[in-house]
Amino acid sequence: MKNITHPISHTAVRRSLLLGALCAGALAAQAQFLFEGFDYPDAAGTHLTNVTASPWVGTAGQTSVLLQDGNLTGGGLTDPVLTHDKRARLTAVNSIHYRTFNDSAIGSGSVYVSFLMQVTTMQTTDNYVSALVCLDNDGGVSTSSGTGSRQARAGLVVYYQRLTATTYRIGVRKNEGSASNGTTAWGTATFAPNQVVLVVAKYTFNPGSGDDTVTLWLNPTTLGGTEDPSPAVAASTTSNTSDSQPLRYVVLVNGSAGNGGGVVELDSIRVGDSWSSVTPSGPLIGQQLGFTVQPFLAGEGQTMRPIEVQVQNASGLPVASNNVPITLTLTSGSGTLSGTVTRNTDAAGRAVFTNLSINLPGQKQLTASASGIGAGLTNAVSIPFWIIKNPDAAPGAGAPVITQAVAAAGSFILRGQNGAPGGEYRILSSTNVTQPMNLWASVFTNNFDGAGAFAWTNPLVPGGPRFFRVQGAGGGGGGGQWSHVGYAAVPAPITGGGNTTNIIWATNLASFIVALSNSQPAIIYIDGTITLRTNGNTYFGPNKTLIGLGTNATLIGNLGIFLTEGSATYNATNIIIRNLTLTNPNGYGEDDCITLKNGGKQVWIDHCTFHSALDGLVDATREADFLTVSWCKFYYTAPNGHENVHLIGGSDSDTADAGKLHVTLHHNWYGTFARERMPSVRFGRAHVFNNYFNSPGNNYCVRTRLHAEVLVENNHFQDVQNPWELIITSGTTGKLRATGNLTNNCAFTTAYPHNTGGTLVLIDGSDTLTPGDPLGLNPPPYAYTLDPAANVANLVTNHAGAGKGPFAY
Numbered sequence: 001m002k003n004i005t006h007p008i009s010h011t012a013v014r015r016s017l018l019l020g021a022l023c024a025g026a027l028a029a030q031a032q033f034l035f036e037g038f039d040y041p042d043a044a045g046t047h048l049t050n051v052t053a054s055p056w057v058g059t060a061g062q063t064s065v066l067l068q069d070g071n072l073t074g075g076g077l078t079d080p081v082l083t084h085d086k087r088a089r090l091t092a093v094n095s096i097h098y099r100t101f102n103d104s105a106i107g108s109g110s111v112y113v114s115f116l117m118q119v120t121t122m123q124t125t126d127n128y129v130s131a132l133v134c135l136d137n138d139g140g141v142s143t144s145s146g147t148g149s150r151q152a153r154a155g156l157v158v159y160y161q162r163l164t165a166t167t168y169r170i171g172v173r174k175n176e177g178s179a180s181n182g183t184t185a186w187g188t189a190t191f192a193p194n195q196v197v198l199v200v201a202k203y204t205f206n207p208g209s210g211d212d213t214v215t216l217w218l219n220p221t222t223l224g225g226t227e228d229p230s231p232a233v234a235a236s237t238t239s240n241t242s243d244s245q246p247l248r249y250v251v252l253v254n255g256s257a258g259n260g261g262g263v264v265e266l267d268s269i270r271v272g273d274s275w276s277s278v279t280p281s282g283p284l285i286g287q288q289l290g291f292t293v294q295p296f297l298a299g300e301g302q303t304m305r306p307i308e309v310q311v312q313n314a315s316g317l318p319v320a321s322n323n324v325p326i327t328l329t330l331t332s333g334s335g336t337l338s339g340t341v342t343r344n345t346d347a348a349g350r351a352v353f354t355n356l357s358i359n360l361p362g363q364k365q366l367t368a369s370a371s372g373i374g375a376g377l378t379n380a381v382s383i384p385f386w387i388i389k390n391p392d393a394a395p396g397a398g399a400p401v402i403t404q405a406v407a408a409a410g411s412f413i414l415r416g417q418n419g420a421p422g423g424e425y426r427i428l429s430s431t432n433v434t435q436p437m438n439l440w441a442s443v444f445t446n447n448f449d450g451a452g453a454f455a456w457t458n459p460l461v462p463g464g465p466r467f468f469r470v471q472g473a474g475g476g477g478g479g480g481q482w483s484h485v486g487y488a489a490v491p492a493p494i495t496g497g498g499n500t501t502n503i504i505w506a507t508n509l510a511s512f513i514v515a516l517s518n519s520q521p522a523i524i525y526i527d528g529t530i531t532l533r534t535n536g537n538t539y540f541g542p543n544k545t546l547i548g549l550g551t552n553a554t555l556i557g558n559l560g561i562f563l564t565e566g567s568a569t570y571n572a573t574n575i576i577i578r579n580l581t582l583t584n585p586n587g588y589g590e591d592d593c594i595t596l597k598n599g600g601k602q603v604w605i606d607h608c609t610f611h612s613a614l615d616g617l618v619d620a621t622r623e624a625d626f627l628t629v630s631w632c633k634f635y636y637t638a639p640n641g642h643e644n645v646h647l648i649g650g651s652d653s654d655t656a657d658a659g660k661l662h663v664t665l666h667h668n669w670y671g672t673f674a675r676e677r678m679p680s681v682r683f684g685r686a687h688v689f690n691n692y693f694n695s696p697g698n699n700y701c702v703r704t705r706l707h708a709e710v711l712v713e714n715n716h717f718q719d720v721q722n723p724w725e726l727i728i729t730s731g732t733t734g735k736l737r738a739t740g741n742l743t744n745n746c747a748f749t750t751a752y753p754h755n756t757g758g759t760l761v762l763i764d765g766s767d768t769l770t771p772g773d774p775l776g777l778n779p780p781p782y783a784y785t786l787d788p789a790a791n792v793a794n795l796v797t798n799h800a801g802a803g804k805g806p807f808a809y
Helices: 509-517 789-799
Strands: 031-037 065-069 087-091 097-101 110-122 129-137 154-164 167-176 197-206 213-218 235-236 249-254 264-272 288-293 307-312 326-333 341-344 351-353 362-370 383-389 399-410 411-418 425-432 439-449 452-456 467-472 503-508 522-526 528-532 544-548 554-555 559-562 571-576 581-584 596-598 601-606 611-615 618-620 625-630 633-635 660-664 685-689 702-704 711-712 716-718 723-730 735-741 742-744 759-761
Touching: 087 249, 097 307, 129 197, 129 264, 154 197, 154 249, 154 716, 167 197, 167 235, 197 571, 235 411, 249 264, 264 742, 288 362, 307 326, 326 559, 341 351, 411 467, 439 452, 467 723, 503 509, 503 618, 559 735, 618 625, 702 711, 702 735, 702 759, 742 789
Parallel strands: 503 522, 522 544, 528 554, 544 571, 554 581, 559 596, 571 601, 581 611, 596 618, 601 625, 611 633, 625 660, 660 685, 685 711, 702 723, 711 735, 716 742
Antiparallel strands: 031 264, 065 087, 087 264, 097 249, 110 197, 110 264, 129 154, 129 249, 154 167, 197 213, 213 235, 288 307, 307 351, 326 341, 326 362, 362 383, 399 411, 411 452, 425 439, 425 467, 723 759
């Protein structure tokens, strides 16, 4: 039995600290980048991508790599004792599953991989070849399930091939999928079904062009120390004159039964930079600490998921060592680490921290140190992780706050201050403090007193709500209203991922696409900059919340919110997107930043910054519906001939848009070089209120077109041309009603090239919108409070965009 608490990923540089009777210099520095012992607590039959805290990414919808009870043993390796005794079974289904083995790609020296394997069901056809385990180059992993592309661009591929009904052989190939594909080099040994084989392979980066080599060992007899001198396949280019890019991923591959594929089981996958790091032997000596379960995302003041620290040898293998005191300290980022910060290790050398929290948001790191009998073990530093600001509980500077909560006989008294004097406030309540604000119940409404203070007495209800928030209605004078207001919640509450436990921390395109596109509810946090698909849109599945971490999380490309596209079905509804910068300067996909199309609906985009696309920044066409865009900033860094913002309805001929395209735009900032379409509306119903338009040199701001109705309320138009206008083409003439707006240094003119094929008409905004329409604008079908137009510029410029308002860290 093996003893590792969880699969472990390590960085490439390690220091050796020699303990006990081990002499200095007896152990050379080495790096085991990865040990994957499939030590997950989940039941047998669980798909690898669905296990607890899975680091694996798999082809969407596949169930082809399953946990099995029991370990594979053999090969003579020193196996640590694992807790859950599992192995992986690759069933006869076309698939690819991969994970990173190192924080950064390795492009020099050698990269070794070892694993135990046994074929339990032979391939159905003699001479059939299956890829099995690959080392893949940085960014080269494909999630295609097709047999021709799944291991494409892998630097090293280990194959197995059926020879007879009872024998198979194992081989290796370099740089599969490159221009000069080469051939597979086979070992001469043959193996039988259910025979456990230790496979070791090596990719070596050489200085010349096309001279990199791969090497293969099968059941080597020399373990640890120096490399076995008798490989099954000596160093070979496998007739491939093309070298691999730097390596970062380990990939599991199998073929389908229909194509002759068999069933293979794997265990104890190791990746390292030396022979000894992947073929350990001899006793394990504790020399360092390692985080085997890293800190994960958590809310400010909320209990973090359990963190595990392990006593390890210099290669990162766990070492059994009981009662070693391990202490965690917050060494990067502000705040206080609370909970039980010192724990003793168990018999396996593992300390588990279960009740930690940090009170302030932002990016953090923890350091683990040992004391007592563990004094001298090298400290471990965690990966950077985020404590997330609760965007609905922290409405920004100048917002109303609860200052006192007092339980009295038969009542519960809340007091607060910092509201708008005489302005309206609401008390919200919930039994779950982590719920999104749009799910909290409004239990009381009143007005602040002349000093902006309030007091409210609530009867105590046994088992009733015990969490309360105060919200200044409309945002006027109160620093902003961050809960949803608008069309997106008209058909049903807008919840996105809701209260799902499926929380994804996305730092690269592969993990982002898998999380975004599947049908399960998810909350996806974006860390850093991710470039989206360059050959099309990156599509949402339903019920997703997408939130940027910090103040600079960025997506480059085109997000697609569609019900269908061609033969594909996405069912993209109930989507929340917050605190992101989005740009598409290279025109990926449909040249927008976000495209709602083909029935995509019920979308809330909030506190995002958009700039520099080749078409529109957020467009809604072809029966898209129920969109709210709030507290966002829109601009272009330079003119590009197409500086558009919102196209609502793409063509006069899209008559199926009638009765769709309900859009709310409020508290947005339309800035530099935004030329037009803020918005331009066909067929739809657009509510445009409390926005700040400050884009000198523009053509127009708000345009109504055929069959459209637009309500323009309490906006501030500064130094712009045509705050609103009408284009007449065919069909029913669009309507626009403008009330309470502030227009400073604005001009109305028809003397600009408008290229619409219709007639440009200047209007005074006095149209009567259709009364009695349950989804129309006379009145809008939701509650809202208008800020005075005179307050809009200050409110919006201070609180709109990514990293602003509730997301200002």
